Amino acid sequence: MTTDSMPYRLFLDGAYCLGNGGPSRPLINPSTGEAFAEVESAGVDQVALAAESAQRALDGVWRDLVPGKRAEILFRIAAVLRENTEELARLESLQVGKPIGDSRDEVGLGARIFEYYAGGISRFYGQTIPVARGGLDFTLRQPLGVVAAIVPWNFPFAIACWKVAPALAAGNAVLLKPASLSPLTALKLGELAHAAGLPAGVLQVLTGSGGVLGDALVTHPLIRKVSFTGSTSVGRRIMNLASQNLTRISLELGGKSPNIVFADADWEKAADTSPLSVFANIGQDCCARSRVYVERPIYEAFVARFVAATRRLIVGDPFDPATQLGPMVSAEQRSSVEEYLQDARRSGSRIQCGGGRLDSKGFYLEPVILTEVRPEHRCWREEIFGPVAAVVPFDDEASMLSDVNASPYGLSGSVWTRDLSRALRTTRIIQSGVLSVNTHSSVHVEAPFGGFKQSGFGRDLGMAAMEGYSELKNVYVAE
Numbered sequence: 001m002t003t004d005s006m007p008y009r010l011f012l013d014g015a016y017c018l019g020n021g022g023p024s025r026p027l028i029n030p031s032t033g034e035a036f037a038e039v040e041s042a043g044v045d046q047v048a049l050a051a052e053s054a055q056r057a058l059d060g061v062w063r064d065l066v067p068g069k070r071a072e073i074l075f076r077i078a079a080v081l082r083e084n085t086e087e088l089a090r091l092e093s094l095q096v097g098k099p100i101g102d103s104r105d106e107v108g109l110g111a112r113i114f115e116y117y118a119g120g121i122s123r124f125y126g127q128t129i130p131v132a133r134g135g136l137d138f139t140l141r142q143p144l145g146v147v148a149a150i151v152p153w154n155f156p157f158a159i160a161c162w163k164v165a166p167a168l169a170a171g172n173a174v175l176l177k178p179a180s181l182s183p184l185t186a187l188k189l190g191e192l193a194h195a196a197g198l199p200a201g202v203l204q205v206l207t208g209s210g211g212v213l214g215d216a217l218v219t220h221p222l223i224r225k226v227s228f229t230g231s232t233s234v235g236r237r238i239m240n241l242a243s244q245n246l247t248r249i250s251l252e253l254g255g256k257s258p259n260i261v262f263a264d265a266d267w268e269k270a271a272d273t274s275p276l277s278v279f280a281n282i283g284q285d286c287c288a289r290s291r292v293y294v295e296r297p298i299y300e301a302f303v304a305r306f307v308a309a310t311r312r313l314i315v316g317d318p319f320d321p322a323t324q325l326g327p328m329v330s331a332e333q334r335s336s337v338e339e340y341l342q343d344a345r346r347s348g349s350r351i352q353c354g355g356g357r358l359d360s361k362g363f364y365l366e367p368v369i370l371t372e373v374r375p376e377h378r379c380w381r382e383e384i385f386g387p388v389a390a391v392v393p394f395d396d397e398a399s400m401l402s403d404v405n406a407s408p409y410g411l412s413g414s415v416w417t418r419d420l421s422r423a424l425r426t427t428r429i430i431q432s433g434v435l436s437v438n439t440h441s442s443v444h445v446e447a448p449f450g451g452f453k454q455s456g457f458g459r460d461l462g463m464a465a466m467e468g469y470s471e472l473k474n475v476y477v478a479e
């Protein structure tokens, strides 16, 4: 494993440059607990400078580029990302401890996202509207201007791509703010996009603490939209601050997603696939199916099979190709999960498996399945953001659904049943932005992704994301 000796710098206006926000900060490799690189922090005044140069790049070049040229650049970015898969994947695994295979998949997903939106540029239609008084009425989709994309550390590269690509495709310039734990693949994205032909200033990457840079980004008058993915508490702060300039926001926040297994389902398949629906990325996933509802007649058998499948998961070194689950992202994140486990023990829940640390200096935690959990327990109600699933039996569909909808969150969920009417009924009733039936797969590049209730609003992915980065203008021409 290499240690990068030079501090990583900010990527502003087409070049790497020093940050003036204080001394550079160490990045810790979660699988060893040791520092492996340093990164510069942007100063608050650099936020303003970046916003101004983004506006200049927009006005001077990007806004007026013909759609075909914009598409060509986005396709080239995708190609350059693919060529750099190994380097991007290495950086992702180093900074957040993700298994290397998952990191490669994330880079592939990022490239696919750029391709999808490159193709989407020529399908980003307005409408002609038959207004009552005749003449010609039509709508135009126009860029918002400079957009701030603030992204978390759990899928740092994929989420950066799924905000940056549609925003660029719609003709905006972007200031990308990665999480302090995971700046490296975002910086590389800025560099590679520029190398692929994106004009200087159209995508800039500001590293540093969200607490320091966040307010400056959200309140800067040139920023027309803040697209945020992260915790509900930071989302709430952004929403308050954005009201100052009536800046548009989209918020993709936390989740506490259900996995509902009816007795008529292929429950063996459900049990075999449920471990990765909650423990993939070591549970640090906003869509983690962490509340498992199982219909009473199959409850005991399901739990036994779910536990057995979980015990087979391989936890270990992210750079070992056999590894399925790496370490947690930080010592703090692991401690916060362990506090939830202590609380679960105190409340009388039973730990069916997991909860141990590996014999390593890395931040490992074996995946945990809890039973005998009550609706009022914190482990059942709160987003843990770690490898903890809780399973409960249910007898009655209506009261189970009412418990599902009692959560303040509404991001994703799975329903397992062979009864089509039940599938249609339950997916209509569950208050959630994305749902899957007889699978756990619910995130697709081509389909909208986002939450209900305190999981946020606005949509990433699909053409809905591109619409969210555009103004809708109506033009009427008299006959």
Ligand code: NAD
Binding pocket: 150, 151, 152, 153, 154, 155, 177, 178, 179, 180, 208, 209, 210, 211, 213, 214, 215, 229, 230, 231, 232, 234, 235, 237, 238, 252, 253, 254, 255, 285, 286, 383, 385, 411, 451, 455, 456
């Ligand atoms: P976080 O809210 O701590 O940080 C997210 C980003 O916001 C980071 O870039 C951080 O630096 C920045 N930030 C921190 N304080 C800020 C402030 N005051 N103003 C502006 N920006 C600020 O979240 P995290 O710990 O990085 O990620 C975990 C959370 O993200 C979980 O709650 C998870 O559910 C959520 N998440 C949601 C989705 C989704 O699509 N709904 C996807 C991934 C993660």
